[in-house]
Amino acid sequence: MRFGKIGMLSVGLMAMSAAAAQTGAPVTATTLQQDFDAAAALDTKGDRASALAAWQRLEARTKPGSRSRGVAQIRKSAALFKLDRSDDAVTAARAGLALLPASDATLAEDRWHAYYNLGSIAENALDYAGASDSYASAEMAADAPDLKAASMLALANTKTFTDPAAAETALARADALLMPLKADGKLKALVARRHAILLLNRSAYEPARVYAVEAVKQLGGLTSQTTISDVSARSDAAIASLLAGKPDDARRYMAMTGAGRLSKGEFDPAVQMDVPPCGGEADLRPADMAVVEFSIGDDGVVSAVAPIYAAGGGAVALEFARAVRDWSWTPEQVKAFPAFFRYNVRIEMRCSTAFERPSITKFLDADMATWLESKGLALRTEERGADAVAIVRQRAALAAAEAKSGATSLAALPPLFQLANNAVVGREESNVLARRALAIAEAQGAPPTARLPLDVIVRQTSSADNWRDEVYARDITPLLSMPVYANDATARSAITLLIADRTNSRSRRGALLQQVADDKALAANDPLRVGALIRLASLQQQAGDTATARATFERSGLAANQCAILDAPPHFLSAGGVFPDEARMWGFEGWTKTQFDVDADGRVLHQRAVLSYPPFVFTKAGVQTVAGARWSKTFRPDGGVGCGGLSQQVRFKMPG
Structure with a gap:
């Protein structure tokens, strides 16, 4: 598109330049249109810092309050977003939108870009409600079928985890829009995937499976050639097939994602990979579960985090996704992963009962x-x-x-x-x-x-x-x-x-928690003091100070039978469980992180998986492995649980 009514502006600027030359004033060597084209070229080139500087220079040359200033601010917003300056990007986009006349149809694309970028910023922050609002505005602003379709599909994705009924309505609009058009396989696959994920989260597993399989088909089927899009679509089909009661199909699709089948190296757990505690602000419960997708950068930092499926609702899905953002791998670990397998990684998650936190x-x-x-x-x-x-x-x-x-x-x-x-x-x-x-x-x-x-x-x-x-x-x-x-x-x-x-900072966190724990104005059993003591005991245990952690936890007044704070936790004696036949058949490898209690006689109780990779493949086997394990006896006068909240990682590796 041209930059506003640039022809008229250019003539005016050239006349001003000529007059300036006669008076000795500084000469503007370029027109607004030329500056706009130059900034756009830097955007296309991917030179983010230079593009931002160019848009800022253009903004300074436009008249305050003008439509041209609004366009420049919107383009500047996009550059700020690419530089991970989200707050500045939101401010610029909102300011730019306020200057675009609603009646000017020539500005529809810029208006769409502003709203769509606002949606992307909110979605990246896992503010799916805010993202939905912006994507809905983008749909209204769009004046072309492709832009409308993109808005509808993005809206359906975020609404799936905030308002499933609205997500269904958005997908119906997308279906109606695209039906008479010649959509390519990639677009058809994306639409089918949006349907599949929505249906998965509404517990309609068989219809979800049909859509997920259709998405795989539209991308070319189960071929040996695998793209990032193929990985996600096949994983959708695997999850849907498993939940729909078709485990053989599930293993087949999962095998063709490449997950659990690295050609070299192993996909190791992160060095920082905590699951959120049960309870807390999101009221997570032990039965809640989610599958979260993310990518890992060369530096081991997690990005592109998104929920895929949750048993417990959309709020549960988003809370687990927030926890994943805090994970990290070392650069040395990352070097051992084939680059392709660091994108669209999926892990099954549950909350931890070890140190449940009051909200x-x-x-x-x-x-x-x-x-x-x-x-x-x-x-x-x-x-x-x-x-x-x-x-x-x-x-x-x-x-x-x-x-x-x-x-x-x-x-x-x-x-x-x-x-x-x-x-x-x-x-x-x-x-x-x-x-x-x-x-x-x-x-x-x-x-x-x-x-x-x-x-x-x-x-x-x-x-x-x-x-x-x-x-x-x-x-x-x-x-x-x-x-x-x-x-x-x-x-x-x-x-x-x-x-x-x-x-x-652990030291700073510990000091803050100690302030609350020692606040004499709080009653001994005040919920906030108890919450501080639970958190402080967890922090001390992580630092290896078991004796202090136990003493801190005992101050909370709760039953101090957590494994983490015992002087002598039970010793591991033997394990049970077997390598799953399906995983062996398809050559899968993976791991689970389990959590369980041990009774006074050394028997495992309340066993559950809190992390599983790949999702669903080793969850049951990991739980069975620890269920059959035996630990040393732990004396308890009441004969009750000897040790609660023990954690154990179980790795499944093919022989040879």
């Missing part, structure tokens, strides 16, 4: 509910995973409260609070809602612990990069210096715990 924000939410009840207002608690349904009622309740009592009335606070916490509401809207709710709470004299959950939401939704631990800690830390919170033991302890959970 800090849910504890604060209870204080908000108690205060509202004292004012004659109820804060309704939603069922798990019902946010997509609840949002309709919550928006209606807000509208009714505003109409009856006003936008700043106390009656508006409960629906505002619920909407700000709703998983279907995107980050930017959540920030606006939380700010409104916080202003009402402050005006109504809400106690510190009732105000705090809103202040936390405001700060954690203020940045597109807030998923990064250092950004989160930076944004939350100022709350500790606010007198309203600093002078309240519960509020300051909750803030300190939130910061500790997102602090990478």
Whole structure:
């Protein structure tokens, strides 16, 4: 496209240049169009830093408030996004969109790019609700079938994990749009994959299998030639076939992904590969499970993290995906992996029961509910995973409260609070809602612990990069210096715990946890003190200080039978289990990380897999292996569990 009404602008600039030459003023040697073309060429070349500088120079030459300034800002936003400057990219895109006249059809493509990039930024941050909002806007802005189709498919992908019914509707629109067009195999495969993943997550396994198999077919079938797209499509088919009760088909498709069949080396677990603790802010439960896909860079850093399937709902899927972002391999490990197998890796995950963590924000939410009840207002608690349904009622309740009592009335606070916490509401809207709710709470004299959950939401939704631990800690830390919170033991302890959970430095995290554990203003059995002690014991155990970890855990008042904090955990004596026949037949190799308890007689109880690679292939065998294991006896006066939360990795390797 041309850069606005560039012809008229160019003539004007050339006349200005001629006049400047006569007066001795600096001469502008290029037109806006030439600068635009040069910046676009740098984008195409992939020179990100130079492209950004070029777009910034072009922006400076445009008139403030003009459509040309808006286009330049949108292009600058895309360059910022490529340089991983997400917050700046969002700011530039929003500013640019505000300057594009809605009636100007010639700007449709730029408008689409802005919204689509905003969706990509949110999706990369695993803000699937915010991504869905932006992709929906991109669909509305698109003026070409290919752009509309791309928006619909991206929308379906993110809605799958926030609002499955809306994802189904988006896919229906994509099907109707593409039906009369001549789509190539890759596009048909992508559409089929979107259907398959949605159906998988809605527990419609056989229809999901049909779509997944169709995607493989559209990409050329089960040939020996394998692309990155083939790997994901075949893995979809393997998962769907297994869940649909067709294990032979599942193994066949999995074998043709290459997972578990490296030509050289082994796919080793990461050096940092923790699963999230059960409980916590996402209320993870031992039965929850997810398959997460990601890629590993040359430096061992994880990228392109995305949930694929979850038993437990979309919020569960996204929480497990967030945990994967913290994994890392050493560069030496990465060198041993064939490069192709570092892309679109998939791992099956469950939460850890070793040190279950009470939720800090849910504890604060209870204080908000108690205060509202004292004012004659109820804060309704939603069922798990019902946010997509609840949002309709919550928006209606807000509208009714505003109409009856006003936008700043106390009656508006409960629906505002619920909407700000709703998983279907995107980050930017959540920030606006939380700010409104916080202003009402402050005006109504809400106690510190009732105000705090809103202040936390405001700060954690203020940045597109807030998923990064250092950004989160930076944004939350100022709350500790606010007198309203600093002078309240519960509020300051909750803030300190939130910061500790997102602090990478072990020494700094330990110091923060110790502050809460030793806060004399908290009761001995205060939930926040208990939470701090559990976290601190886990940290001490990781550092190898078992005696201190045990003493810390005992202070929590909980049953101290965790394996990690015993002076003498039981010794491994023997293992059971066999190499799975199907895996042997197809030449699979892989591993599981298991978790289990051991009774006083050395028998294994409550065994479960928390990590499995490849997904589903060795999960059952890994669990059977530890189930048949025997450990030394551990004396317990009550004859109960001798050791809880033990972890063991089981590797499955082909002979020879």
